[in-house]
Amino acid sequence: MREASPPYLEPLNEEQKKAVLHTGKPLLILAGAGSGKTRVITTKIAWLITEQGMDPRSILAVTFTNKAAREMAERARQIEPRAEGAMLRTFHSFGAWFLRRNGNFAGLNSSFVIYDDDDVISLLSGIMENAPKPEVKQCAHNISRAKDYFLSADDPQLVKIDSRKKFRGIYKRYEKRLAQIGNVDFGDLIKKPVEILQNHVEVAKRFHDRFKVIMVDEYQDANVAQFNLLKELCGPETYVCVVGDDDQSIYRFRGAEVKNILEFPDRFSGADIIRLEKNYRSTDPILKTASSVVDNNRGRLGKTLYAEKGKGTLPVLAYLPNQDEEAAFCAEKITVSVKNGESSWSDWAVLYRTNAQSLGFETLFLRKSIPYRIVGSLKFYEREEIKDALALLALLVNPRDEVAFRRVANKPARGVGAVTIDKIIEASGGYNSNLLEAGRGIDLSAKARAGFDKFIKVIEEAASILEASDESMTGAEMSDNVSETKEEKKHKRAKKEKQGLKSGEGLSVCVEKLLISSGVAEYHRTQDEISGNSKIANLQELLNTASKYRNNRNGLLEFLEDIELDRSMEENFGSNTQNSVTLITFHNTKGLEFRRVIMTGLEQGIFPRNEIKDDELEEERRLFYVGATRAMDELYLTYCMVRRMYGRTQVSQPSIFLREIDKQGLQTENRTEQSTYTERRPFIGRSFNPFNLNGMTANATADAVIEERAGYKRGQRIFHDDHGFGAVMEVKESDDGPVVRVRFDSGQEKRFLSEYQGRAYEKVSGDS
DNA sequence: TAGTTTTAAGTTTTT
DNA sequence: CTTAAAACTA
Numbered sequence: 129m130r131e132a133s134p135p136y137l138e139p140l141n142e143e144q145k146k147a148v149l150h151t152g153k154p155l156l157i158l159a160g161a162g163s164g165k166t167r168v169i170t171t172k173i174a175w176l177i178t179e180q181g182m183d184p185r186s187i188l189a190v191t192f193t194n195k196a197a198r199e200m201a202e203r204a205r206q207i208e209p210r211a212e213g214a215m216l217r218t219f220h221s222f223g224a225w226f227l228r229r230n231g232n233f234a235g236l237n238s239s240f241v242i243y244d245d246d247d248v249i250s251l252l253s254g255i256m257e258n259a260p261k262p263e264v265k266q267c268a269h270n271i272s273r274a275k276d277y278f279l280s281a282d283d284p285q286l287v288k289i290d291s292r293k294k295f296r297g298i299y300k301r302y303e304k305r306l307a308q309i310g311n312v313d314f315g316d317l318i319k320k321p322v323e324i325l326q327n328h329v330e331v332a333k334r335f336h337d338r339f340k341v342i343m344v345d346e347y348q349d350a351n352v353a354q355f356n357l358l359k360e361l362c363g364p365e366t367y368v369c370v371v372g373d374d375d376q377s378i379y380r381f382r383g384a385e386v387k388n389i390l391e392f393p394d395r396f397s398g399a400d401i402i403r404l405e406k407n408y409r410s411t412d413p414i415l416k417t418a419s420s421v422v423d424n425n426r427g428r429l430g431k432t433l434y435a436e437k438g439k440g441t442l443p444v445l446a447y448l449p450n451q452d453e454e455a456a457f458c459a460e461k462i463t464v465s466v467k468n469g470e471s472s473w474s475d476w477a478v479l480y481r482t483n484a485q486s487l488g489f490e491t492l493f494l495r496k497s498i499p500y501r502i503v504g505s506l507k508f509y510e511r512e513e514i515k516d517a518l519a520l521l522a523l524l525v526n527p528r529d530e531v532a533f534r535r536v537a538n539k540p541a542r543g544v545g546a547v548t549i550d551k552i553i554e555a556s557g558g559y560n561s562n563l564l565e566a567g568r569g570i571d572l573s574a575k576a577r578a579g580f581d582k583f584i585k586v587i588e589e590a591a592s593i594l595e596a597s598d599e600s601m602t603g604a605e606m607s608d609n610v611s612e613t614k615e616e617k618k619h620k621r622a623k624k625e626k627q628g629l630k631s632g633e634g635l636s637v638c639v640e641k642l643l644i645s646s647g648v649a650e651y652h653r654t655q656d657e658i659s660g661n662s663k664i665a666n667l668q669e670l671l672n673t674a675s676k677y678r679n680n681r682n683g684l685l686e687f688l689e690d691i692e693l694d695r696s697m698e699e700n701f702g703s704n705t706q707n708s709v710t711l712i713t714f715h716n717t718k719g720l721e722f723r724r725v726i727m728t729g730l731e732q733g734i735f736p737r738n739e740i741k742d743d744e745l746e747e748e749r750r751l752f753y754v755g756a757t758r759a760m761d762e763l764y765l766t767y768c769m770v771r772r773m774y775g776r777t778q779v780s781q782p783s784i785f786l787r788e789i790d791k792q793g794l795q796t797e798n799r800t801e802q803s804t805y806t807e808r809r810p811f812i813g814r815s816f817n818p819f820n821l822n823g824m825t826a827n828a829t830a831d832a833v834i835e836e837r838a839g840y841k842r843g844q845r846i847f848h849d850d851h852g853f854g855a856v857m858e859v860k861e862s863d864d865g866p867v868v869r870v871r872f873d874s875g876q877e878k879r880f881l882s883e884y885q886g887r888a889y890e891k892v893s894g895d896s
Numbered sequence: 897t898a899g900t901t902t903t904a905a906g907t908t909t910t911t
Numbered sequence: 912c913t914t915a916a917a918a919c920t921a
Binding site: 261484772773774775776 | 912913915916
Binding site: 193219223242314318378481482504545547692693695747751774 | 897898908909
């Protein structure tokens with residue numbers, strides 16, 4: 129039946145073509161970085177539609193980040209417009225979509241709200257009465273991990289996550305409370321759908337009938353629960369195709385199991401494996417640099433990537449005096465290149481390990497008028513005023529939401545104190561109890577009663593505005609399996625607006641009313657006046673975003689869900705970000721590419737992080753590999769001599785990764801020579817060669833100089849008048865001179881400024 | 897008990 | 912240095 133092969137297959141190489149045309153059995157595509165896996169997936173979607181006559185709606189493709197999902201949808205649509213009908217989502221957004229329609233099988237109302245980590249901690253601290261905050265956080269984390277591994281509160285395996293006896297009880301109570309409230313956490317978005325599919329054959333059958341093809345991108349980052357979800361979604365007829373690269377597994381800390389990819393052929397019997405080893409993205413020197421680091425890992429399948437691009441300029445290794453100079457270096461390289469017309473702003477990406485590092489680049493780029501955009505979770509949604517607003521909205525869709533209730537019931541103060549709040553929650557007890565109703569029916573002091581009645585009114589009035597424009601949701605609509613992509617939603621929204629539906633205002637009408645009548649707006653306005661914040665401006669920004677949603681219950685649910693699942697909200701904030709430099713964490717770069725990449729902060733303690741175990745070091749190496757392989761043409765690596773951290777300046781040591789790279793394959797640039805810092809600190813003299821990284825000479829020299837200045841050496845035994853005998857653990861620089869860290873035989877550690885030597889403690893001869 | 901001031905602690909990474 | 916928790920005051 130096949131005629132001449134479609135034109136979009138032309139640019140593919142043999143293996144890629146094989147992967148696209150593959151049918152019949154499960155398929156594992158082992159795709160190295162830059163080997164065109166997104167092209168394979170998107171082309172495959174097009175091919176299935178145009179050549180196999182497949183209904184786009186029966187195709188499901190799952191990714192890990194919203195950005196990847198959007199990009200995939202975009203590229204698939206470019207090849208074949210009908211691909212718009214396919215379902216392209218992140219695992220979590222698929223889970224939410226599933227639960228909105230089938231949550232009733234797990235006793236879940238369709239208008240649940242998704243709790244983020246902060247909400248979970250807040251709920252848990254109510255359960256673990258007067259436990260210290262760090263312990264609550266630990267429990268929250270462990271519960272989340274347990275769900276990653278698909279472990280319920282009664283699972284014997286739970287001890288592997290948390291060995292403490294009480295953990296199981298806490299987990300149980302947490303689950304019970306969450307069920308009473310009727311909300312879910314992130315883990316539930318995966319775990320609950322699996323349970324429903326396992327326990328309800330008829331639901332499973334519906335999904336097996338619906339999705340004939342399931343594809344998973346970045347499969348190396350799937351956790352156990354996500355694997356289970358894939359397994360349950362696959363019926364006997366389903367064609368399953370996963371794409372991954374064990375060298376790019378960077379989410380182990382979140383429960384990702386590389387085993388999933390290694391054991392895929394066992395779990396899906398008869399699976400074929402296709403390897404994509406031709407790299408089209410990067411030049412040979414860039415690929416060599418990336419590989420030389422990840423090659424040091426033990427636990428990997430091992431593969432060779434061939435640079436189809438061939439030769440290119442060598443990556444630049446730059447040594448800078450401090451982080452301000454590091455930012456200046458980036459700014460300079462970028463500006464010069466752009467002004468010369470060699471590149472545009474958007475060709476550039478600045479990568480860092482932790483979000484905190486972005487600040488320095490932001491401030492400098494702002495001053496130098498370098499356009500930039502930050503990719504990553506927006507701290508916008510963590511702000512007090514935004515959380516307040518969202519809590520009010522959450523209460524509107526789910527009046528059982530204890531966490532939201534606690535947050536806003538007495539904000540601004542209206543006489544409903546903690547005691548009253550506890551009383552109301554207590555009274556609500558059990559299932560299906562509306563907190564507002566519960567509060568209405570109990571005895572309260574006159575003051576509390578007046579305040580609480582006001583609060584009820586606020587919520588009810590806002591709800592009535594919503595209800596008024598709600599086209600009531602039919603049961604059919606809820607259980608309907610029809611996919612509704614973002615694009616379709618936008619379409620619908622636009623259409624509604626044309627039909628004269630409060631155009632341009634939408635949901636913001638309701639949000640605004642709520643903010644004003646609750647007094648939250650007024651509260652933050654006065655806060656602004658006192659401390660010169662811009663909380664009101666932030667709330668305004670939230671209103672702008674809300675205006676894009678319909679002013680009814682569904683619109684509100686959609687709004688809250690989008691915020692929980694996609695905190696970047698690019699389409700809402702990204703209007704002026706077309707041509708700008710990208711500031712991004714290493715983790716967030718996964719799946720992206722840039723012509724020119726600057727990897728910053730390559731220092732011990734930053735990247736890789738300090739005090740980590742071997743397997744964690746391997747994950748950091750993979751992270752380095754991911755970052756470096758994002759670069760197409762040019763790669764820059766920067767590290768600093770000193771770095772400010774927690775407000776103190778510390779001498780940095782070059783990242784161990786820099787020692788793993790062959791220096792022959794790099795150009796070096798040293799900007800520390802003329803540094804004023806060097807002049808003030810002559811102890812870092814000629815003998816300190818920053819580029820002599822093979823064999824730790826640089827570090828050893830720097831350390832030795834500091835130790836000499838301090839008059840103490842590592843390992844040395846000392847005696848302290850108050851603390852007794854101990855050993856010097858570390859000698860390092862600080863703003864106030866060398867600092868000595870001592871571990872005393874009693875077990876406790878102390879730090880001393882070495883200038884107090886002789887007064888604070890005497891030296892004792894001998895060593896360990 | 898609400899709101900302020902003082903003190904301590906702290907940085908992975910994301911859905 | 913920034914932010915969260917504890918301690919304190921009105």
